[in-house]
Amino acid sequence: MTHDRPAPDPSRRPADEQPLLEINHLGVDFALGTSVVHAVRDVSLHVRAGETLAVVGESGSGKTATALSVLRLNPSPPCVYPSGEILFDGHDLLRLPEKQLGRIRGRDIAMVFQDPMTCLDPLQRVGAQVAEVLRHHTGMSRAEAREAALAALDEVGIPDPALRFRQYPHELSGGLRQRVMIATALVARPRLLIADEPTTALDVTVQRQILDLLVALQHKHRMAVLLITHDLAVVAETADRVAVMNRGEVVETGDVLDVFEHPADDYTRTLLAATPRLEAA
């Protein structure tokens, strides 16, 4: 007698073996007049489907420069990439023609930032901005995109989405604006989300809600997340693995629990010692 096997629950699958994003030996320089800042030096990282990799380090350690490199969003000039490759789906994003990279941006790889106003257009209603992403990447009709955008606003926990749809960013609170930015980033169902200090500017209660939302959406859509933060408490709550950066280099990487319980590097130990909230957690 044969038994039908139940279909596997994708949310319970372990992260894929094969990395979705692989950064190998990345260098990022900023040429300033006659001097050069080596912002990122020989950084190698990977993120698998369905997992969160947090990149931590103090201000100026090269976290944002690394994250922006993935979509070649560092301002160029002054930015150049003296070494390395960034592989996504077998393509080296550092060398992909701009047109092809443009198709990946926002569709396969999306970003959210600390300040939603860096992505949201102050002169356009929020619903139209979410719908625009869909029209651009999926070719949906206006009516379909409107329906999907309303559903996206609802999914990120915006109350009365039909009302909010018609409002401008300045009419929303900081927390709601952050939710709109997340809806805009996720509406095309990217496989990788890069979140650069997504909660730093928010007060503690709202921070918590936005982090919970990101974690829930990540599980629901089985996204990979590259999370940039200086906050080790945020890492403890959200990430599977962590890479610690100091002065442009990765000094330690591993599973969050392993690294937090048995830090191998002096700099990681210093960072952990400076985060008393962790001990209380």
Ligand SMILES: Nc1ncnc2c1ncn2[C@@H]1O[C@H](COP(=O)(O)OP(=O)(O)OP(=O)(O)O)[C@@H](O)[C@H]1O
């Ligand atoms: N556009 C730029 N022009 C010149 N130098 C830059 C630029 N962007 C970053 N840098 C320099 O590169 C180094 C790394 O900066 P980066 O923003 O990546 O650090 P970070 O770890 O993200 O810090 P923070 O947490 O403050 O954002 C710093 O020395 C910074 O001054």
